[in-house]
Amino acid sequence: MLRRKYRLMWEPTNTPEADRVRKLHQLLERGLAPYPNRVQRTHSTAEARSAFEAEENENRETPEPVEVTVCGRIVRQNLKGKVYFAHIEDGDGRIQLFVRIDNVGDDTFAMIKNELDLGDFIQAGGTMMRTRTGEVSVMVHDLILLSKALSPLPIIKEQTTGDGEVKRFGAFSDVEERYRQRYADLAVNAESRHIFRQRARTVSALRSFLDNEGFLEVETPILQPIYGGAAARPFITHHNQLHQDLYLRISFELYLKRLLVGMYDAVYEIGRDFRNEGVSYKHNPEFTQLEFYKAYTDYFGIMNLTERMLAYAAQQVTGSTTIVFGEHTLDLTPPWQRITLRDAIRQYSGIDYIDYPEADALHRVMQEAGVETPKGATWGRLVDTLLGTVVEPRLIQPAFILEYPRDISPFAKTVPGDETHVERFEIFVGGMEMGNAFTELNDPVDQEARFIEMERLYSDEDDEATPIDEDYLHAMRYGMPPCGGCGIGVDRVVMLLTNRSTIREILLFPHLRER
């Protein structure tokens, strides 16, 4: 019966796999379950170690025996005739098993010798001890297989030198394979596992910061009948029964601000945005966004909150507000540098865009300065190009860039007495844009005019046109409190705090082309 159940549909593709399949059949013939249902773990590897060390410290003279049953994946093994050493690893760490044929009996030892491979999960019961060299180990008297690994994992060997430095041999380092088979990367590369723990801590730090500031966490639609809140091409999908096209959201902005109309004073959402655009070291088609909106404040209030929030996250994740990113040391301790976009561009390029109020003139002076310009760009787009090419790469230490051209910011209030600029800032750290914030526009008449303006500006590039969201205008006509809001690219923050130069390293399953 067992044999029939294990008739393989899958063909081993190489000798190591064929060997393991043979061992699977050998186990079945001996009546041993290769994937049993029940486990009886009493200690994680770390708990077993600390229980033993505690006993050693308490009863130095006559320590009581410490009995444990530990489980884990075999990551190193060494069969020496009638003795078998193995390191097993679980989520906590590793521990060595010391198995003598006298302690486990001939049958179990034969199983170890003939059927056990690196990568298998096993359960081992025994007594804690130290080997001759002092390594804390389990002297095993019971050992069973928990899960047979049919494909070999990449083997990584490590040597700890005298100064505690770990040398690695045969590391699984092929970048593409690490992304395509993230499970294998995580299984063998502890530092990859570490990155995603750091990622979780980052998200949880942002969340707890905002919770403590009185923000309410909300969830708004991912499938939207009208997309908006940013300028990006959307992914389009379809609801069959409603016969309706839907868009995967490109931002949360318009839904969160509806909630301020609904009398929540402060809301935030952490979730996925989708943009149908290019992939790069800092772009993935789906990415994690944090947006938060607060009533009765403006973009200065949001600035203060944001720098405190990111400093808090850095402290929680790395233990310091000073972090290493590539070749730079970044100090996230508030307050951060604040400089207007106009001054920043003037400082880094010598161009004062106020002197060139027409797109043609600005275009010309940019060409003279050797800045490549996008075709048919509006004046605002040109200013933004200057920001991206001239300023952004130089903004290593955290900085707020303030006051943006009005025509590229349809959801922000204008600067009093300056119709060409809006109260908007972007956050730059490590040469990357981290976030974008405004004193939010709450004037429904102005907002409608902006929508129409945007529609006109982009009508000839239909895939970037921003559709008018009538329902959003309707909400705003009920009255929206004055407010400030901000969007933070969570993936980029994680890149900073984990010191990774590409977004793919901090996404568990980054987008890759189909093979």
Add this chain to the structure above:
RNA sequence: GGGCGUGUAGCUCAAUGGUAGAGCAGUGGCCUUUUAAGCCAUUGGUUGGGGGUUCGAGUCCCUCCACGCUCACCA
């Protein structure tokens, strides 16, 4: 989409246009405190796919695929 680069055994990597190799993993031995264990023997390849040049191609050329870096795009 453009430019540059990479792709060889399960993993990490070698190989002037001239017989495709090593270490680890695997397989068969020896070994009752090893830890990159060791020793002896040994299996393993459509050199990313396809086409071309050549007496002969992993190597040179063309093309396709994937990945990396970079530029463009991403208000």
